[in-house]
């Protein structure tokens with residue numbers, strides 16, 4: 370067993386409890402996320418910043434009273450409801466995530482319309498190239514999973530065709546083919562003026578997943 374495997378936990382939460390937690394902690398992440406652009410753009414004066422920091426310190430003191438240790442991991446229940454709430458690109462509880470809400474079409478194409486605030490800046494006024502990679506890693510990985518071949522990113526190749534603006538963007542991906550444990554996926558990010566970044570990815574199912582799948586299929 371690897372550390373990765375031990376972070377897949379069936380915590381048996383009923384659906385109502387999952388919904389309650391989503392409604393409680395999702396808005397907290399939204400509040401924290403909204404602070405990030407303000408940290409960059411606020412023109413508050415010395416006294417206002419001092420007061421704002423006192424309020425934030427008070428909130429921090431409350432939030433750290435009871436907390437889990439370590440990363441969120443992947444949690445699921447008997448109904449097969451998976452939660453990756455700490456995920457850096459899509460996690461419901463992660464203020465760093467844009468967050469991405471990824472949809473699936475009947476033909477297996479996955480897509481997301483998302484918003485990058487000014488905290489994702491790289492070149493002046495534009496999206497950081499590493500943030501584009503974050504988004505495409507997630508969306509292409511989801512396409513591999515939806516296509517029946519979930520895996521770790523082995524290779525992610527990006528072509529930055531033109532600068533990606535900040536603001537409202539679209540990303541999508543589609544499984545091209547599966548070869549053994551490898552899923553080949555393509556996708557892109559588009560802004561209002563068309564495609565900015567093209568991506569190709571190879572997602573590789575770790576041996577433990579391939580073994581689990583073979584065992585499962587042998588039982589059929």
Ligand SMILES: CCCCC/C=C\C/C=C\C/C=C\C/C=C\CCCC(=O)SCCNC(=O)CCNC(=O)[C@H](O)C(C)(C)COP(=O)(O)OP(=O)(O)OC[C@H]1O[C@@H](n2cnc3c(N)ncnc32)[C@H](O)[C@@H]1OP(=O)(O)O
Nearest residue numbers: 377506507510511514519520521522523524571573575576
């Ligand atoms: C209890 C329920 C569990 C359900 C679990 C379900 C899924 C879990 C898995 C993933 C989650 C799914 C979706 C994720 C969503 C979003 C995306 C975010 C993804 C990430 O953010 S993820 C972090 C970045 N990622 C890494 O941190 C990878 C580090 N790395 C490794 O963990 C290993 O390196 C690994 C596993 C990649 C390969 O290891 P390995 O030992 O299995 O590979 P091996 O040598 O056996 O090669 C087998 C065949 O792949 C070819 N090959 C090998 N390496 C290659 C490479 N890099 N590129 C292209 N081809 C490669 C060989 O050439 C051979 O090809 P051939 O069969 O044709 O000869």
